[in-house]
Amino acid sequence: MLLLLPACGLHAQALHGTVLHDSLTTPMPFASVGVRNKPFGTVTDAQGRFSFPDSPELTSQDTVVVSCVGYWPVRVPLPALRQQHAALMKLRPRAQALREVTVRHRQLRPEVLGHSGKSGMARWGISSMSQDSTGPRDMRGREFGTFLRPARSCYVDSFNVYIESNPFRAVRFRLMLYAVRDGKPATALLPDDVQFVVRDQRTGWISVDLRSYNLQLEKKQPVALALQWLDNDTPSAERWFFGIPAVFPAPLHRVFSRNKSQAQWTTFPMQPSMYLKVQSWQE
Missing domain, CATH: 2.60.40.1120 (Carboxypeptidase-like, regulatory domain)
Incomplete structure (x- = not known):
């Protein structure tokens, strides 16, 4: 593991x-x-x-x-x-240009962009074993994600991630979507702050509806999809583990991670259980 x-x-x-x-x-x-x-x-x-x-x-x-x-x-x-x-x-608030509202035409096909499997030899997360004399290590600000490249231009319907184990009553995440430059996440693409909370030790597939943001990805446009850990409570159990599974090794896929919001990115040959549901239009 x-x-x-x-x-x-x-x-x-x-x-x-x-x-x-x-x-x-x-x-x-x-x-x-x-x-x-x-x-x-x-x-x-x-x-x-x-x-x-x-x-x-x-x-x-x-x-x-x-x-x-x-x-x-x-x-x-x-x-x-x-x-x-x-x-x-x-x-200071950054002025945002109003997004164009695009009417979705009829020639659309639902597709999955990313990995929809829920098993793997690797895990991303934290456990009660990863601590020092001050207690559990601080996950706040840490980011983890995967690179995606749509085969066709598409609209984004939802974000989905599989949580295998979860000891927390509440974990807050921020969803991040980046443009890719030199093989690393670069400019943030989401115009709004998209946060969600996973409650009551919930496991399995977690879905976040993104249709209201009218996100569009261009054909062959590489993007980086990530979660940023924002906050969590303290588990009551002495032994615990939070984890998202990932296929490892995965030579054709890469994940990226950084410890804090301004740290250097690192990449690994893995494919996590994380994907976007999209509506691709036919050419």
Whole structure:
């Protein structure tokens, strides 16, 4: 069994801050906070607050990036964050061009884009065994996904992922869709922040309806489909495991992962139980 688990060190000090909407009055929950090109960071809580361990690996040249879908990112030099007990950051809304509403013509065929199987030798997730003296490792901000390339132009109906094991009463995810550049995820394609919560230790196929977003993928356009882990409760059981299965090895397919929102991407020859339901039009 292959486990893709985050690496996180133990440090006495922490970096703190609060992220607000540009109005200065409303907190920004579940915004991504990460150190550019390094595996350090977290996600803000429901009150817009964040805290993550400082590290000797972080230098005065590093930059902390705060971001959220639909907002301009904020960049803060690491020394400035270290000097403030609780830094205050504001995210300004990014103006979005209105999406065209396209009437779906009749020559459409339902298809699956991705892997609809629910078994495999590998797993992506976290377990009670992956912890240090401070407790379970922090999954917040971690991303995992797969590369897709539609054979025909299509509309996206839904996102689907298979959860094999789940000890949590609630796990919150953000759905991400990226354009691909140089074999890695690049520009975010979703104009809206798509979040969903898996409740009550639910397992099996989880589906998220995306028809209202009017997403269209072009023929042969490579895209990267990902989940970002935002939040979770603490399992009551002493031994537990959360996992999404994946076929391994899968030489013709690749998955990608990063520990935090600004870390470097890594790829593996795997194919996870994750797919899009689409309506492809005939040429």
